[in-house]
Amino acid sequence: MLKKHLYKYILLVLAFSLTVVLFMACAGSRTDNFASEDTLKSSLNSSYGKVATGPLGRYNPTIDISFVRGIDEDFAKNVLPKTPGETIQDNRWLKLYRDELGINVKYAWAVRGNETSDVYTQKINVTLASGNLPDVILVNPAQLRQLVDSDMIEDMTEYFEKYASPLTKEVYNQEGTATLDSATINGKLMAVSEPYSFVEAAQYIWIRNDWLKKLNLQPPKSMNELLKIARAFTTMDPDGNGRQDTFGIAITKDLYGGCLGTEGFFAAYHAYPNMWVEDASGKLVWGSTLSETKTALRKLAAMYKAGELDREFSVKDGSKVAESVTAGKVGIEFGAQWNPMYPLISNFNNDNNADWTGYPLVSADDRKVMVPLKFSQTRIFAVKKGYPYPEALIKLINMHLEKNWGIAADFNKYYMPVENGGVGVWKFSPVVPSPPYKNLDAFLAIDAARKNGSLDSLHGEPRAIQSNLDAYTGGDKTKWGWEKIYGTNGVFGILEKYRTGGQLLAERFVGPSTNTIAEKKAVMDMMEKEIFIKIIMGEEPIDRFDKFASDWYKIGGKEITTEVNKWYESAR
Amino acid sequence: MKLTSIKKKLSVFTIINSCFLILAALLCIIPLIHILAVSFSSSSVAAAGKVVFWPVEFSLNSYVYVAKRAAFWHSMLVSVERIAIGGAINLVLTILCAYPLSKERSEFRFRTFYAWAFFITMLFSGGLIPWYTVIRQAGLLDSIWALVLPGAVPVFSVILLLNFFREIPKELSEAAFIDGAGHWITLWKLYVPVSTPALATITLFSLVGHWNSWFDGLILMNKAENYPLQSYIQTIVVQRSYSMLSRQEISELATVSDRTLRSSQIFLGSLPIILVYPFLQKYFVKGIVLGGVKG
Numbered sequence: 017m018l019k020k021h022l023y024k025y026i027l028l029v030l031a032f033s034l035t036v037v038l039f040m041a042c043a044g045s046r047t048d049n050f051a052s053e054d055t056l057k058s059s060l061n062s063s064y065g066k067v068a069t070g071p072l073g074r075y076n077p078t079i080d081i082s083f084v085r086g087i088d089e090d091f092a093k094n095v096l097p098k099t100p101g102e103t104i105q106d107n108r109w110l111k112l113y114r115d116e117l118g119i120n121v122k123y124a125w126a127v128r129g130n131e132t133s134d135v136y137t138q139k140i141n142v143t144l145a146s147g148n149l150p151d152v153i154l155v156n157p158a159q160l161r162q163l164v165d166s167d168m169i170e171d172m173t174e175y176f177e178k179y180a181s182p183l184t185k186e187v188y189n190q191e192g193t194a195t196l197d198s199a200t201i202n203g204k205l206m207a208v209s210e211p212y213s214f215v216e217a218a219q220y221i222w223i224r225n226d227w228l229k230k231l232n233l234q235p236p237k238s239m240n241e242l243l244k245i246a247r248a249f250t251t252m253d254p255d256g257n258g259r260q261d262t263f264g265i266a267i268t269k270d271l272y273g274g275c276l277g278t279e280g281f282f283a284a285y286h287a288y289p290n291m292w293v294e295d296a297s298g299k300l301v302w303g304s305t306l307s308e309t310k311t312a313l314r315k316l317a318a319m320y321k322a323g324e325l326d327r328e329f330s331v332k333d334g335s336k337v338a339e340s341v342t343a344g345k346v347g348i349e350f351g352a353q354w355n356p357m358y359p360l361i362s363n364f365n366n367d368n369n370a371d372w373t374g375y376p377l378v379s380a381d382d383r384k385v386m387v388p389l390k391f392s393q394t395r396i397f398a399v400k401k402g403y404p405y406p407e408a409l410i411k412l413i414n415m416h417l418e419k420n421w422g423i424a425a426d427f428n429k430y431y432m433p434v435e436n437g438g439v440g441v442w443k444f445s446p447v448v449p450s451p452p453y454k455n456l457d458a459f460l461a462i463d464a465a466r467k468n469g470s471l472d473s474l475h476g477e478p479r480a481i482q483s484n485l486d487a488y489t490g491g492d493k494t495k496w497g498w499e500k501i502y503g504t505n506g507v508f509g510i511l512e513k514y515r516t517g518g519q520l521l522a523e524r525f526v527g528p529s530t531n532t533i534a535e536k537k538a539v540m541d542m543m544e545k546e547i548f549i550k551i552i553m554g555e556e557p558i559d560r561f562d563k564f565a566s567d568w569y570k571i572g573g574k575e576i577t578t579e580v581n582k583w584y585e586s587a588r
Numbered sequence: 589m590k591l592t593s594i595k596k597k598l599s600v601f602t603i604i605n606s607c608f609l610i611l612a613a614l615l616c617i618i619p620l621i622h623i624l625a626v627s628f629s630s631s632s633v634a635a636a637g638k639v640v641f642w643p644v645e646f647s648l649n650s651y652v653y654v655a656k657r658a659a660f661w662h663s664m665l666v667s668v669e670r671i672a673i674g675g676a677i678n679l680v681l682t683i684l685c686a687y688p689l690s691k692e693r694s695e696f697r698f699r700t701f702y703a704w705a706f707f708i709t710m711l712f713s714g715g716l717i718p719w720y721t722v723i724r725q726a727g728l729l730d731s732i733w734a735l736v737l738p739g740a741v742p743v744f745s746v747i748l749l750l751n752f753f754r755e756i757p758k759e760l761s762e763a764a765f766i767d768g769a770g771h772w773i774t775l776w777k778l779y780v781p782v783s784t785p786a787l788a789t790i791t792l793f794s795l796v797g798h799w800n801s802w803f804d805g806l807i808l809m810n811k812a813e814n815y816p817l818q819s820y821i822q823t824i825v826v827q828r829s830y831s832m833l834s835r836q837e838i839s840e841l842a843t844v845s846d847r848t849l850r851s852s853q854i855f856l857g858s859l860p861i862i863l864v865y866p867f868l869q870k871y872f873v874k875g876i877v878l879g880g881v882k883g
């Protein structure tokens with residue numbers, strides 16, 4: 017009996033050890049493979065060395081570079097179906113990079129959704145945590161900080177200096193140095209972002225012109241006039257259905273944003289919440305805590321009380337509020353130049369009379385109104401430490417700018433080819449830098465051509481835009497938004513006036529994220545929004561603002577302000 | 589007198605109970621009807637939020653579009669492949685695990701130890717990063733195996749089935765052994781055939797589980813073409829937030845308001861499970877009841 021048991025145990029132990037050995041063997045052979053691959057790579061590198069010099073010099077033999085990327089809805093729905101034969105892994109841009117630069121672009125992974133989507137964030141976090149980085153990684157400021165702290169990426173200072181083409185350097189410094197500053201940590205350029213465009217963030221007042229006409233009102237010249245319009249839109253039944261079911265200004269529970277935001281409202285009172293501004297003494301302060309913000313909040317609370325804001329705005333996000341806009345329940349909103357494309361066009365689709373037009377921001381007093389431009393960088397490219405050709409990233413950026421906006425640009429092939437239905441094939445490239453003023457410049461070119469009657473001489477992006485404007489004139493209603501943005505009364509005309517009138521106020525803090533910001537800012541922002549919303553809804557008296565402003569400094573604002581000013585001192 | 593009062597009581601209870609159950613059922617079905625109505629409406633009225641339970645401006649456009657959308661059907665195929673392979677693996681492994689664990693300690697000495705080893709995995713997990721790293725090191729990323737192997741043994745189903753096996757009269761297996769059958773034959777020729785209700789239940793669990801899971805697809809697939817259906821749907825359903833100002837691309841903005849399109853894909857995505865459910869449900873009820881009552 018005992019013998020039988022013993023036999024069983026021996027068998028069990030044998031079986032167990034066999035499994036372990038097998039497992040080890042498998043694992044062992046895997047690591048061996050990896051190791052040999054690595055040594056092969058390094059021996060290749062040492063024997064060939066770096067051959068390519070100059071901003072657009074070719075590598076010989078060809079090198080590999082791996083990226084990660086997001087595939088946004090436009091790319092999946094419009095670009096890929098209209099470019100037969102081209103895929104994410106093989107297309108005109110990657111071929112260009114391979115043929116002219118000797119750089120073979122590969123993707124370690126791709127997700128559906130752009131770089132600000134949840135999917136991308138989750139995937140990148142797993143990638144960072146598991147230490148399995150691709151050669152170039154697309155991150156946001158917080159992740160950049162994390163990579164720098166764990167010493168996982170290359171210092172790009174020298175490479176940018178040496179390899180950036182004159183055009184690249186011009187584009188990166190066109191609108192100030194914010195783009196480079198935001199990736200400069202401890203004096204070193206740790207990553208290369210795509211140029212951030214401040215002017216694109218400029219806000220306008222979007223108003224339904226048809227409602228103005230119906231109620232015999234004039235476009236607003238001052239905040240008082242705008243408030244009167246909002247009241248009229250609420251009480252005078254602008255949609256003519258006999259019911260008081262409309263309201264004045266559309267805002268969301270997020271308060272701030274590229275559309276349906278409140279920044280434009282605050283700006284009328286010279287208040288700039290949610291961004292860093294300079295105070296009288298030249299120090300940076302958080303705009304939300306200043307007394308001007310209180311004045312504007314008081315006005316918003318009065319509007320809410322009078323029913324001129326959606327009673328339920330505090331629970332509605334952007335897409336929910338967009339439904340009210342689409343259903344024709346509201347006639348004023350604050351937002352950026354792209355608003356006609358979303359959400360305003362959905363209103364036009366339902367009701368062709370809905371004539372949304374952009375107007376410049378107005379002031380509540382005789383001081384000129386400043387247009388707040390928030391800084392928010394989401395596309396930062398960092399190079400993995402130990403990757404032998406960090407300068408390849410700079411070369412790709414050089415090439416992308418060169419082919420679209422350089423002297424020998426081939427815009428129709430590499431940006432929005434007419435023969436492919438004008439879809440944005442530039443998305444095939446892993447890096448997509450563009451000049452910050454490109455849209456404004458395009459408008460100015462079109463506008464000048466309109467005045468001289470020389471529309472036929474347009475080329476590049478202005479020409480592609482003009483063809484959309486022509487299509488709208490020819491009756492294609494899907495191009496309505498283009499007319500609102502680039503047409504004769506388009507908002508870019510207003511932007512040019514903002515610019516020449518010195519009305520643009522860019523956020524002053526554009527440095528890398530600081531420790532206290534990373535730790536506390538998200539919670540502080542949440543608290544701030546909650547209190548502001550309560551004040552607007554009348555749940556808290558307006559004087560609650562003073563307590564908020566002093567609390568803000570107590571719960572971390574003091575440290576953040578010190579850190580931000582320390583950066584500001586050093587950057588000046 | 590007595591009889592009528594009982595009747596009255598019964599009917600009051602029945603009425604309240606029915607009302608409650610009908611309400612619960614409505615809560616489940618109403619969102620689905622809404623999605624269906626939106627998917628059959630024209631996109632501009634849907635964007636204005638005017639559709640409730642009945643299509644407004646009836647339109648098949650979104651379904652025509654989905655029919656032509658290769659990515660959707662490819663993901664559907666991945667999902668079907670996943671439930672076919674994953675469901676089979678789950679079922680076989682559940683049976684193989686549940687059988688020995690259903691034996692008495694006298695027959696299987698380390699039964700308790702193994703049972704705990706299984707049970708602990710239900711309470712604790714290694715966390716996201718180790719999970720990901722293990723799958724990556726095993727070379728499974730980007731293949732169908734990454735979706736089916738990590739959850740190959742559904743412990744909850746094992747426990748369900750082992751309890752069911754225990755209810756089977758001992759005399760049956762003793763008779764089989766006397767007739768010369770070993771464990772293997774007893775399991776497949778005796779236990780499995782008499783356990784169809786329980787097996788149907790756990791099959792349903794694993795099919796629904798595989799069909800609905802989306803997170804692993806997003807994290808473990810390196811190419812968007814390899815997403816199973818629910819991961820694909822997750823990427824189109826999640827709303828973009830405009831609270832952050834960022835580089836906006838005009839052409840992408842134009843794709844935002846496609847609610848009808850999203851709705852039609854959501855509906856088509858849940859259709860297969862809705863169709864399979866009624867056929868498995870009768871076993872499902874039986875399986876749960878049998879497992880409970882006999883204990």
